[in-house]
Amino acid sequence: MAGLSVPIPLIELTAVTKVYGQGDAAVHALAGIDLRIAAGELVALMGPSGSGKSTAMNILGCLDTPTAGTYRFRGLAVTGLSRDERARLRRNELGFVFQGFNLLKRTSALENVELPLIYRRVPRSERVARARQALARVGLSGREGHTPGELSGGQQQRVAIARAIVTEPSLLLADEPTGNLDTARGHEIMALLTQLNRERGLTILMVTHEADMAAYAHRVIHFRDGLVVNEALS
Amino acid sequence: MFFNSLLLALREIRRNLLRSALTMLGIIIGVAAVIVMVTLGDGATLQVTRQIESLGTNLLMIRMGQRMGPGSSANAPPFKLEDVVALQREIPAIRAIAPSAAQGMTAIVGSRNWSTSVTGTDNRFFTVRNWVLAEGRLFTDSELRAGRAVCVIGATVRRELFGDQDPLGTRIRLKQIACEVIGLLEGKGQSAMGADQDDLILMPLRTFQRRIAGNQDVTLIQLSVHEGVALERARADIERLMRERRHVHPSDLDNFSVRDMQEIATMLTGTTQILTALLSAVAAVSLLVGGIGIMNIMLVSVTERTREIGIRLAIGALEREVLMQFLVEAVVLSSLGGLLGILLALVASVGLTQLLRVPYVFNGAIVLTAFGFSAMVGILFGYFPARRAAQLDPIEALRHE
Numbered sequence: 001m002a003g004l005s006v007p008i009p010l011i012e013l014t015a016v017t018k019v020y021g022q023g024d025a026a027v028h029a030l031a032g033i034d035l036r037i038a039a040g041e042l043v044a045l046m047g048p049s050g051s052g053k054s055t056a057m058n059i060l061g062c063l064d065t066p067t068a069g070t071y072r073f074r075g076l077a078v079t080g081l082s083r084d085e086r087a088r089l090r091r092n093e094l095g096f097v098f099q100g101f102n103l104l105k106r107t108s109a110l111e112n113v114e115l116p117l118i119y120r121r122v123p124r125s126e127r128v129a130r131a132r133q134a135l136a137r138v139g140l141s142g143r144e145g146h147t148p149g150e151l152s153g154g155q156q157q158r159v160a161i162a163r164a165i166v167t168e169p170s171l172l173l174a175d176e177p178t179g180n181l182d183t184a185r186g187h188e189i190m191a192l193l194t195q196l197n198r199e200r201g202l203t204i205l206m207v208t209h210e211a212d213m214a215a216y217a218h219r220v221i222h223f224r225d226g227l228v229v230n231e232a233l234s
Numbered sequence: 235m236f237f238n239s240l241l242l243a244l245r246e247i248r249r250n251l252l253r254s255a256l257t258m259l260g261i262i263i264g265v266a267a268v269i270v271m272v273t274l275g276d277g278a279t280l281q282v283t284r285q286i287e288s289l290g291t292n293l294l295m296i297r298m299g300q301r302m303g304p305g306s307s308a309n310a311p312p313f314k315l316e317d318v319v320a321l322q323r324e325i326p327a328i329r330a331i332a333p334s335a336a337q338g339m340t341a342i343v344g345s346r347n348w349s350t351s352v353t354g355t356d357n358r359f360f361t362v363r364n365w366v367l368a369e370g371r372l373f374t375d376s377e378l379r380a381g382r383a384v385c386v387i388g389a390t391v392r393r394e395l396f397g398d399q400d401p402l403g404t405r406i407r408l409k410q411i412a413c414e415v416i417g418l419l420e421g422k423g424q425s426a427m428g429a430d431q432d433d434l435i436l437m438p439l440r441t442f443q444r445r446i447a448g449n450q451d452v453t454l455i456q457l458s459v460h461e462g463v464a465l466e467r468a469r470a471d472i473e474r475l476m477r478e479r480r481h482v483h484p485s486d487l488d489n490f491s492v493r494d495m496q497e498i499a500t501m502l503t504g505t506t507q508i509l510t511a512l513l514s515a516v517a518a519v520s521l522l523v524g525g526i527g528i529m530n531i532m533l534v535s536v537t538e539r540t541r542e543i544g545i546r547l548a549i550g551a552l553e554r555e556v557l558m559q560f561l562v563e564a565v566v567l568s569s570l571g572g573l574l575g576i577l578l579a580l581v582a583s584v585g586l587t588q589l590l591r592v593p594y595v596f597n598g599a600i601v602l603t604a605f606g607f608s609a610m611v612g613i614l615f616g617y618f619p620a621r622r623a624a625q626l627d628p629i630e631a632l633r634h635e
Contacts, residue, residue: 063548096548102544102632111245118238119238
């Protein structure tokens with residue numbers, strides 16, 4: 001990373017392992033990885049199935065805890081946090097975008113985007129205003145009342161992105177955000193994410209299989225057999 | 235937190251209107267059943283009480299034989315007219331006393347016949363039992379003394395034997411005698427036991443004894459006591475005198491029984507209340523089944539919505555917030571069901587009380603109890619599914635198809 005100004009580390013993984021099962025049946029999903037991600041980066045994680053990138057995403061998203069090693073988020077040791085404390089961290093600092101969109105069915109786009117704000121106890125009028133704003137930000141003004149069933153795949157993913165950014169998180173975790181979309185829609189989503197990264201300084205970490213989507217990232221981290229095998233700047 | 239959970243729960247209920255309605259159905263029916271049962275029971279009890287009070291609470295009846303047990307009156311000797319005279323003379327508390335003897339038989343007028351009960355008595359019977367004449371007259375002293383074939387008939391007998399015709403002066407055939415109708419009684423309607431009180435023919439006791447029964451027996455003595463007299467006291471006096479007159483050995487039990495209306499009232503309202511309690515218990519079981527229905531649907535709903543729960547947990551819902559949401563959902567469903575059940579019950583109670591001709595009594599306590607119970611059912615049966623939802627692993631839940 002020589003040549004770049006040293007950014008403030010937002011995420012710091014040190015010798016993180018994750019083991020499922022015990023004894024001979026033990027599977028080392030993560031065999032000891034070190035990872036530093038600075039605020040404002042757009043990073044892509046790549047690697048074949050079972051390489052540990054999803055496990056890493058779960059740990060980074062505070063949905064899972066490592067077997068050993070430490071995970072610091074802005075210097076805070078996540079490893080020692082309780083289930084509720086991790087939930088609060090997700091609520092206040094993280095945004096999630098999934099491959100399958102994961103919107104609430106039969107629920108309007110507006111109500112879907114409002115959801116994280118409800119858990120953050122944002123008063124109603126402010127909540128609706130912010131949800132509308134977020135939808136406008138992803139280019140879905142006028143579709144507030146549409147349910148996921150009435151929206152295309154690309155539009156659904158935009159709603160999901162609006163839901164993720166409505167709380168103004170410091171880190172957006174995207175698990176194959178373009179995996180369920182055709183190439184054109186995929187590029188539109190990537191353009192949107194890049195724009196959010198550039199204009200808001202939103203740190204984005206995404207898992208992808210597709211090299212042309214990974215090309216949008218500042219940095220690509222390759223996983224194999226539970227290890228980081230290659231970090232490349234693009 | 236509660237307000238938030240309520241918002242989330244209401245959104246969820248609105249999203250699944252049909253399922254929500256079906257879930258509530260069990261509670262609606264349960265609550266409605268309990269309230270309707272209790273309301274009908276209250277109405278029946280009130281009706282029984284009113285009817286018995288209309289007979290007069292100062293009424294005593296002396297019957298042959300012991301109070302309890304079958305066949306116990308078989309070897310008890312009948313009363314005599316002298317017993318009545320003695321009671322009237324010895325016990326000042328008695329206001330009016332009437333001897334009677336009765337038998338069921340067929341009454342015939344022309345081509346019509348009607349099976350009814352024929353009672354031999356005298357004019358004091360009308361006083362004791364609060365009978366009022368609609369038309370005609372009572373028995374004269376000479377008719378009573380001579381045992382004339384005259385009779386006073388109840389409203390049912392009149393309707394069945396005469397229809398629209400005027401019965402006065404017509405003769406009714408009762409066994410071997412032809413009885414002239416001299417009076418018509420006003421209708422009283424059904425008794426507390428459900429018997430038709432107007433289905434009777436009255437004739438002078440002497441006529442009945444000589445020409446129908448063929449003996450001098452009196453089978454029932456009915457009497458009323460003066461206002462303000464302690465019924466128990468009068469009753470004890472009567473029992474003492476009757477034991478003496480009937481030569482009952484001090485160690486033997488009475489071979490007659492004195493019953494007052496209060497006692498019959500207590501017994502009957504007791505019976506209605508037991509029945510009410512029993513039916514309400516059955517209805518309460520249906521409320522419980524309704525609760526299990528809610529638990530069932532909530533469990534299915536948790537499984538069905540696993541992915542949704544995963545999303546909620548991922549975006550930062552706390553365990554207890556998910557628990558609260560599902561719990562509030564269950565409670566809102568059951569309370570809403572309770573409210574609808576109350577509405578249904580009010581409509582059904584008014585309709586059914588009119589249909590069954592019992593008075594409608596609004597019982598606020600049972601309405602509140604049923605509502606409280608339905609809300610409690612929601613908490614009780616909603617907790618388990620809610621806890622299951624709250625404890626889901628977000629990663630597993632998100633992977634759920």
